[in-house]
Amino acid sequence: MPLFHDEDQAMLADSASGFMAEEGNISKQLRHWRDRNCKDGFGHALWKQMAEMGFTGMLVSEDDGGLGMGHVEAGIVLEEIGRNLTPSPFLTSSVLAATALGHASSDLKGRYLPGLIEGESVFAVAIDETAKHRPSRISTRAERSGNGFKLSGSKSFVIQGASSDMIVVAARTSGSDEDEDGITLFAVPKDAGGMTQDPVRLVDSSMASHIKFDGVELDGDAVIGEVDGGREVLNAMLAAGRVGAAAEGVGVASGAMDMTVDYLKQRKQFGKLIGEFQALQHRAAHLYSEVEIARAATIKAQQLLDEGAPSADLMTSVAKSKVAKACGLAVKEGVQMHGGIGMTDEYDIGLYMKRDRALAEFLGDAYFHANRVAQLSGY
Amino acid sequence: MSDLEKFRAETREWLEANCPEEMRQPVREDDDVYWGGRNATFKNDAQKAWFEAARDKGYTVPSWPKEYGGAGLSAAEAKILRQEMAAIGARPPLSSFGIWMLGPALLKFGTEGQKQRFLNEIARGEIRWCQGYSEPGSGSDLVSMQTYGEDKGDHWVVNGQKIWTSYADKADWIFCLVRTNKEDKYKGITFMLFDMAGEGVSTKPILLISGNSPFCETFMDNVEVPKSYGEDCPGYVGEINRGWDVAKYLLGHEREMISGMGGGDRLTAIGTAMTRHAAKNGDEIDPILRSEMALFDVDALAFTAMAEKFMDEMKAGKGHPAQPNMMKYVGTEINKRRHELMMSAGGSRSLEWESEETRGGKAPRDWLRTKANSIEGGTSEVMLNVISKRILELPGG
Numbered sequence: 001m002p003l004f005h006d007e008d009q010a011m012l013a014d015s016a017s018g019f020m021a022e023e024g025n026i027s028k029q030l031r032h033w034r035d036r037n038c039k040d041g042f043g044h045a046l047w048k049q050m051a052e053m054g055f056t057g058m059l060v061s062e063d064d065g066g067l068g069m070g071h072v073e074a075g076i077v078l079e080e081i082g083r084n085l086t087p088s089p090f091l092t093s094s095v096l097a098a099t100a101l102g103h104a105s106s107d108l109k110g111r112y113l114p115g116l117i118e119g120e121s122v123f124a125v126a127i128d129e130t131a132k133h134r135p136s137r138i139s140t141r142a143e144r145s146g147n148g149f150k151l152s153g154s155k156s157f158v159i160q161g162a163s164s165d166m167i168v169v170a171a172r173t174s175g176s177d178e179d180e181d182g183i184t185l186f187a188v189p190k191d192a193g194g195m196t197q198d199p200v201r202l203v204d205s206s207m208a209s210h211i212k213f214d215g216v217e218l219d220g221d222a223v224i225g226e227v228d229g230g231r232e233v234l235n236a237m238l239a240a241g242r243v244g245a246a247a248e249g250v251g252v253a254s255g256a257m258d259m260t261v262d263y264l265k266q267r268k269q270f271g272k273l274i275g276e277f278q279a280l281q282h283r284a285a286h287l288y289s290e291v292e293i294a295r296a297a298t299i300k301a302q303q304l305l306d307e308g309a310p311s312a313d314l315m316t317s318v319a320k321s322k323v324a325k326a327c328g329l330a331v332k333e334g335v336q337m338h339g340g341i342g343m344t345d346e347y348d349i350g351l352y353m354k355r356d357r358a359l360a361e362f363l364g365d366a367y368f369h370a371n372r373v374a375q376l377s378g379y
Numbered sequence: 380m381s382d383l384e385k386f387r388a389e390t391r392e393w394l395e396a397n398c399p400e401e402m403r404q405p406v407r408e409d410d411d412v413y414w415g416g417r418n419a420t421f422k423n424d425a426q427k428a429w430f431e432a433a434r435d436k437g438y439t440v441p442s443w444p445k446e447y448g449g450a451g452l453s454a455a456e457a458k459i460l461r462q463e464m465a466a467i468g469a470r471p472p473l474s475s476f477g478i479w480m481l482g483p484a485l486l487k488f489g490t491e492g493q494k495q496r497f498l499n500e501i502a503r504g505e506i507r508w509c510q511g512y513s514e515p516g517s518g519s520d521l522v523s524m525q526t527y528g529e530d531k532g533d534h535w536v537v538n539g540q541k542i543w544t545s546y547a548d549k550a551d552w553i554f555c556l557v558r559t560n561k562e563d564k565y566k567g568i569t570f571m572l573f574d575m576a577g578e579g580v581s582t583k584p585i586l587l588i589s590g591n592s593p594f595c596e597t598f599m600d601n602v603e604v605p606k607s608y609g610e611d612c613p614g615y616v617g618e619i620n621r622g623w624d625v626a627k628y629l630l631g632h633e634r635e636m637i638s639g640m641g642g643g644d645r646l647t648a649i650g651t652a653m654t655r656h657a658a659k660n661g662d663e664i665d666p667i668l669r670s671e672m673a674l675f676d677v678d679a680l681a682f683t684a685m686a687e688k689f690m691d692e693m694k695a696g697k698g699h700p701a702q703p704n705m706m707k708y709v710g711t712e713i714n715k716r717r718h719e720l721m722m723s724a725g726g727s728r729s730l731e732w733e734s735e736e737t738r739g740g741k742a743p744r745d746w747l748r749t750k751a752n753s754i755e756g757g758t759s760e761v762m763l764n765v766i767s768k769r770i771l772e773l774p775g776g
Contacts, residue, residue, distance in 0.1 A: 003688035004697060261771050276775030278764070284773065285766035289705045296688040297681035315680070322681040366677075367670075373680070374673035379654035379664070 001307075003299055005072070012073055016080045019053055024086030026348050033087060034205040040163040041207040042087035050088060051119025059098045059240070064113050066098075070306035071240065075247030075298065082251020085348075085355050087206060089122040091244050092159050097123035099240040100168045100185055103233045104224045108187055112166055124164035125237065126155035126188075126211055133157075133364040135170070135238060137178050140213060142171040142186065149173070149223075151186065151194075151216040159362070161209030162199040165190050169213070170234050173227055183230040185237075186222045193217065204351075204358040239313065242320045242363045243305055246298045249323035249359050253291045253330040256352040260284070260334040267339075280337060287326075287333050294319070294326035314376045321369035324360040331356045386456055390463045397432035401425035403468045407738065409593075412474045416507025417551050430504065433472030440478055440502045443486070447494050448502025454694065476545065477501035477508040481554050483632050484570070484616055488625050492611030497572070509575075511541040511555030511597055512626065519761050521556075522564055522623065526599060528557040528571065534614075535559065535571070537579075537602040543755065547582040547595035550575060557604075560620050570622030571615045573604045589747040590732070590740075633756045634707040647683060648676035649717055653724035662726060672720055675713075682713055701769035708762035711752035718746040 005013060023029075023046060033041055050056055055077050060066020067073075074095055081090060093116055101112055115121030127135055140153025151171055161167060167188045175182030188195065194216040197209040225233040261284055264275030274280055301319040304312035331353040335342040342349050360366065380388070402425050406412055410422050413430045421427040433439050436450060442457040443449025452460060482501055485493055500506040517524040526539025537557055547553070553575050560567030575582070579602040584592035605614045617625045650672040657664050664672070689706055692698030722729045725742055732740035753759040767773045 002691035002695060003684065004692055004695070261773070264773060273774045275773040281767035281771075281773050281775075282760070282763040284771055285705075285708075285763040288766055288771055289709050292705060293678075293681050293685045293709065296685035299688065300684035315684070318677050318680045318684075321674075321677045325677075366674075370670070370673040370677050373648075373676050374650050374669065377648055377651045377676065379650045379669065379672075 001303055003296060003303070005076070009072060009076060013076045013080075015053070016055075016077050017083075019049075020077075020080035020084045020086055023049055024081065024084045024088070026085055026351065030085045030087055030205065030351060039199070039207065040160065041201070041205055042089065042160070042163075046086070047089060047122070048119040050090065051117065055090065056094050056119050057098070057113070057117035059094060059102075060113055060117060061102065064102070064109050065117055066113070071243050071302040072299065072306060074240075074244055075302045078244050078247040079251035079254070082248035082253075082355075082359075083255040085252070085255070085351055089160055089163075091241065091248060092125055093121070093123040093164075095244040096125045096237050096241040097166070097168050099237045100125070100224050100233055101187075103236070104187065105221065107221055108224060112187065115165065121165045122160060122163050124158050124161045124167045124209075125241070126158045126161065126167050126169045127234070127238075127363075128157045129153070129155055131156070133361070133368055135234065136180075138170055138172050138183055139177045140169065140171045142173050142184060142218070144173075145217065148217060148219045149184075149186070151188070151213040151218055153213050155211045155213075156208075157362075158197075158209040158211050160207055161211055162197045162207060167211070168224065168237070170230065173230075180231055182228050183234060184227050185224040185230040185233050186218055187224055188213075188216065188218065188222065202358055204354040206358060238363060239305060239316050242316050242369075243298070243301050245359055245362050246294075246301065246316075246319040246323040249320075249327040249356070250291070250295050250298050252352055252356050252359060253294065253323070253327035256327075256330040256334040256349060256356075257284075257287055257291055259349055259352075260287075260330075260337050263338055274337075283333055283337075287329055290326040290329055294323045297322045314373060317364075317369040317372040317376065320364060321366045321373065324366035324369070327356045328360060328366070383455055383459065387459050387463065390460055393436070394463055394467060394469060397429070397436075398464075398467065398469045399425035399429055402429040402470050402472075404470070405468065406470055407741075412470055413472065413504065414474055414507055414546075414549070415477075415501075415504025416475075416549065417505070418549070419504070419507065429470070430472045434503055437502070439473040439504065440482065440498075443482065443498060443502060447486075447498035449498075473504050475501065475504070475507055476510055476550075477506065480510055480629055480633065481508050481572075484554070484625050484629050487628060488570075488617040490611050490613060492609065493613065493616070496608070496612055506551045507546075507549060508552050508554060509544050509547045509550035509595075509597075511544050511547075511553045513543045514540060515542050519758055521626070522568070524556055524558060524568070526555070526557050527561070528559050528569065528604065530559065531603075533606055535569075535604045535606070537571070537573075537599045537604055539599050541597040541599075542585075543594045544582070544597045545594055547575070547597045548584050553580075553597065554616070555599075556622055556626055563620070565623050566620050568622040568626070569615050569619050570617055570625040571604050572608075573602065573614065577602060579603075587747070588750070589744040591744060591748070630757065631703055634703045634762075648679055649720060649724075650676050653721065657724060660728065664724060668720070668723055672724070675716060675720055679713055679717065682709060685709070699770050701765055704757070704762045704765040705770070707757065708753075708759050708766070711749075712759060714752050715749045718749045722746050 029043055054067055057066035058069040059074055062068040101109055129139055142149040142151045169186045169188050171184055172182055173184040194214045196212045199207050199209045202208050267274045297319040301315040304315050334349045335353055338349050341347050413426050438450055440449040441452045441460050445451040485497055514524045528535035528537045555571050556568050557571050558567055559569040579600040581598045582595040585594045586592050607613055654664050729742040731737045
């Protein structure tokens, strides 16, 4: 398969780009909800519109009522989300949670997927337990209790946790904290007794919860996949989420770069457009190269993941790490090249810097994934 | 079985029968590959057998038309041949600047007579060509070149000096940029072809920091270059005074080639091999070096995806026409970084310049050689200029 979009994908990109620029743009969404101090940090009306566009259930199989599309297609939507800094539940609900629910019982699917496809429901995922992403270590425990389980422990960085109807929680049902096996995934409903959320606003104006589980009682049918066999589902979920986050990062990087290159063509100092200065031209050209490479790594990872290729795992970490670096460069150069106004809240470039920081951290930063590349390569 | 599957099976069978085992080893030295030319000698019988078999099959230049010494393969067939050769590690049967540079220029700009003569000579390895572009005063600013050809009716008399002419001391003929009109910078250059055995041409190898001399200075002292070598076979490519168009086309080609050198295994990850190599010598990779290698591997593997995307887009006629400049810039910078890390991982062993264990100091010589990657064929700085002007459309002259 060539490493560019086919005709159908190009059409999807056109419609996603038009829709997100019109409905998901910064003033209509990110600033709108931020300036109202919205407790969700995103708009439910837009989520509904995204359902009407067919986005919310694109990764859900056709048998389960979705569109059965792949990570290339989800990435197309995510890139536009990134470019417009559109706050939405898409990455966590339609990519991460949807991937987990793909492995769930028909009962759980029936309970949750229609709401997702309709844009009525929002889901979150609770994986991290410390401030750095480290899914190899899971301490939150679920003990057998009657026909079900009792969940105890804590999670953090649960994006949109307090707005969610259901949270996919990775917990340990056997073994010790660092064990590969013994993980089980649970679909925990928002009103589960014993679950307390402490929602906090993050630097990019999104909301994330610290969650405490204090003997939360769950039915046996809340289990996604197999008891003790959740690692495989968790890995599938992480791969989908990481490739998705990379695609969103490509969008953030492209948005920041385009804005900056435009500014270089407008701003005059010393009687010249600042884009005439070679010191800035070379930095812009270097940035362009880095963003192009990050985009190539991302589409390669998406295609490999869609093919189910064994090398998808390595390329996913390559893409996540490369995008984090390239996008970080884009926003830093963006603010610097905008000069003083780049530091003002009125200009959007600073919003790109904030989003990049949160997105880079989500599901493992550039260093986590570079280390993972080394480990997967055997050193 | 589809035609292409049939072609693959036949190709595999042909390679099995015709590519000797010795020719399926990695290329270590320049002369491991046959370069052809009047004075060429074969390093061994296997090299001779492999070259002759490929030549007779048209596989020294597989995608050139049959009448010019090629095999007339389609793009899909040529890709299959490349894949099958890569699968057994087959060395190229013939390498030359004629194949990489002059051939493509003649295919695009040459007359039928020129193609018949020169392409066949290149395909059969009979004439070895070199490229006369840069001059001592004209490096990045190539178009300022001064080597001058005075018009004498049926020939020019050429005087001047070229520099960085690769393997000029081993070449038979040169394709050379010569100024034929001093009034017009761009429309005053002619792309001439002439025999270096003629009167007035001399070469002098330049010793590089790597200790090798792949480049020469080439001097032209009243060299007579005929305007015609016979019917429909001019002594220049394209039109008189329009040689810059040919040169620009070839520079684009050269940038693709240099950036594409990483298309194979040269730009893939290094961490695994370096760590294994260190362990074999009883060394341990410092954790900070490991981190650097991991970050490098991310960049190298991401660039591999970029190279694949770039080729796919080129084949489909997509992608920005100035994109080869970006590929050249990044590909060469990555290669330099790769060799820096390999030197660090190798420790004092990688300082050895002459020992047998290090195959004559291959590591430090290769490391030093990579420093030219971002200079030759357009410096990184020139590449960044082109990207900013042509792709980002930033203002200014």
